[in-house]
Each structure stands twice: as C-alpha cells, then as structure tokens.
Amino acid sequence: AESATRGFSVDDSELVLSANIDPYFRGYFNAVLNDDTAGVEEAWFQTLALGEGLTLKGGRFRSGLGYQNEQHPHAWDFATNNLMYDAAFGGAYTQNGAQLKWVAPTDLFMEFGAEFGNGDSFPSTTSTGLGDYTLFSHFGGDVGVSNSWTAGLSYLYGKAQDRESGMTDLNDVRADTYFNGNSKNWIANFVWKWAPQGNPTERYFKFVAEYFWRDEQGNLLCADNTAE
Secondary structure (H helix, E strand, C coil): CCCCCCCCCCCCEEEEEEEEEECCEEEEEEEEEECCEEEEEEEEEEECCCCCCEEEEEEEEECCCCCCCCCCHHHCCCCCCCHHHHHHHCCCCEEEEEEEEEECCCCCEEEEEEEEECCCCCCCCCCCCCCEEEEEEEEEEEECCCEEEEEEEEEEEEEEEEEEEEEECCCCCEEEEEEEEEEEEEEEEEEEEECHHHCCCCCCEEEEEEEEEEEEEEEEEECCCCEC
16 A cells, blocks of 8 residues: 555555446445545446447446556556556546446457546546546557567546646746646556466566656646646
8 A cells, every 4th residue: 555664554544335236237335444534436327238249337436547546546657656547647537427348249359448537637637427438448468478468548628617736936946836628648668477377376577667747738827726
C-alpha cells in the first residue's frame, strides 16, 4: 500500500463481494477499510449474456484505460503505486457511469471499449451531467509456450470546473489556483511476460512500459481572480 513501512505492517484492507445475480447479470462490490474509515472503491453490475463478445457495465468502477489502472493494491508488483498513476489520476481513475466493451472473435486478442462518466474523478472535476469519456483498446497474444505480450492505447477526455491546486511564486509565496477547461489524456502501454513452459511459480519475468501524455487548455486563476 502507499504508506507501507519497513517490517510487518497492515495498511488498507479490502472487503470484496462478487456473485452472479441471475443468468444475465453479475455484481461486484469492493470496500476499503482503514482504521475507523471505510470507502467504496467499486460497486457495479455487468451483463453476462449479450453475446457477440459484448459486455455492458454500470456503476462505480476502475476505468479500463492503461495497464495498471484496473488493478487494486493487492495485485500490484510493488508495495507502492506507479508514480504516474498517482500524478495523473490521484492513484487510479474511477468512473461513475457506464462501460461498453467488445472482444473480437479473432485468434489475436483484441478488445475495444468506451466509457462515459459524470466526471467527478481527477483530472475531471465536474459532477453535473456527462463530464468525461474514455476510449481504450488492448491487444495481446502468445509467443510460443513461454512468452506472452499485451499492448494498448487509451484516451481520456475530461472537463475541469474550478479544479483546485497550488503554486509557489518567485517570492516563495504559495498561491491557490483554480483551473477551468478541458483535459485530454493519452496512455500507450506494452507488457511482455516470460515464464518457462508458461509456469510462473518457479521463474517469472515481466516487463511493463507505459507512456502518459496530457494536454490541458483553459483558464488558470489565482484565488484573487488574477490570471496567471
């Protein structure tokens, strides 16, 4: 977890409930418990019988963009998060909305998805109506019995309304700022996995690379409404 210390320690604990509701839907619930606080990370339903490789998800869920975004802390390769996910999304980008995903009927794994949310997760800060949308694609396959790879490209568009942050001027005086505008985010990722005969329990190697790019256009105002 993010605040892990040397030696034995316990940080966040997760309570996970998952079950098929009927032959057509399944539900998932994930709550994070830490001391005397609790928060809902995910709570969604997903279709099981649309057919043609299509699935529809609705509720609160981790976005399918990038490689690591959907992973919870217990699934990370290291105790701390990928630095760019902390900087770009405050840890992970979570949608409150809907996701449509399609897996193509091909030998090469090809997955395409689109998400629409209310835009209340950083870098978006609007909670009125449709605030953002995400498009993503993932590809992958095996190379022999010991190697596999995945690659993907994702795009996130969001809107910011009075998004708060801070900056320090030339005299080391901190100024509170507010940003109003659009945020465009791209992520390209590539993963290569190697395990002898496909058995990762004895020897296993994983190479992960992700490229992040963000472009924001709008107005940045100081607390006294003076443009910077």
